[in-house]
Amino acid sequence: xxxxxxxxxxxxxxxxxxxxxxxxxxxxxxxxxxxxxxxxxxxxxxxxxxxxxxxxxxxxxxxxxxxxxxxxxxxxxxxxxxxxxxxxxxxxxxxxxxxxxxxxxxxxxxxxxxxxxxxxxxxxxxxxxxxxxxxxxxxxxxxxx
Numbered sequence: 641x642x643x644x645x646x647x648x649x650x651x652x653x654x655x656x657x658x659x660x661x662x663x664x665x666x667x668x669x670x671x672x673x674x675x676x677x678x679x680x681x682x683x684x685x686x687x688x689x690x691x692x693x694x695x696x697x698x699x700x701x702x703x704x705x706x707x708x709x710x711x712x713x714x715x716x717x718x719x720x721x722x723x724x725x726x727x728x729x730x731x732x733x734x735x736x737x738x739x740x741x742x743x744x745x746x747x748x749x750x751x752x753x754x755x756x757x758x759x760x761x762x763x764x765x766x767x768x769x770x771x772x773x774x775x776x777x778x779x780x781x782x783x784x785x
Contacts, residue, residue: 641669653706663688664699665708674712674720674730674739712739715773729770736779742772 646665647657655661667683668675675683681696700721703709712720712730720739722730729742751768 641666649708653708655702655706660688660691660695661699661702663691664696665703668703668709668721668723672723674722676718676720680721712771714739727767729772732771732773733776733779734773735775738776738779742770 643662646662646669649665650657650661663684664680667680671679671683677693677697677700680700681691681693684691684696700709704711704721707725709721709723710725712722714720714732714737715734716737718737722741724741727743727748729744729747731740731742732738747770748768751770755765755768
């Protein structure tokens with residue numbers, strides 16, 4: 641993704657375009673594997689070695705608040721970040737801790753139909769996301785936090 645596309649994402653969300661925000665957004669786009677804040681920090685610090693971890697956390701929180709990214713929590717309580725905002729679910733490998741996006745329109749329709757018929761009292765559903773836990777036969781590269 642080029643610089644103008646990154647700046648457009650920030651501008652479209654009424655965020656000031658700063659080198660730090662561009663660097664974090666670029667890291668999220670490049671990593672594409674639901675990175676942790678530490679993974680984002682390592683990527684960003686290649687070009688911005690003095691960028692504080694607190695600044696990176698603040699930018700990630702701002703991006704979550706503005707709906708640019710969302711948080712994904714692993715079973716081991718590690719927080720990861722997802723840049724893909726289109727409707728999808730996650731496959732999570734307990735052994736190698738890899739998170740992969742999982743798209744299935746039939747599953748989406750099944751879940752929507754289920755909850756239309758079985759309303760949860762005093763609760764408004766905003767979205768339904770599944771995290772399917774298991775393990776890969778051939779493990780992905782480890783993404784330890």
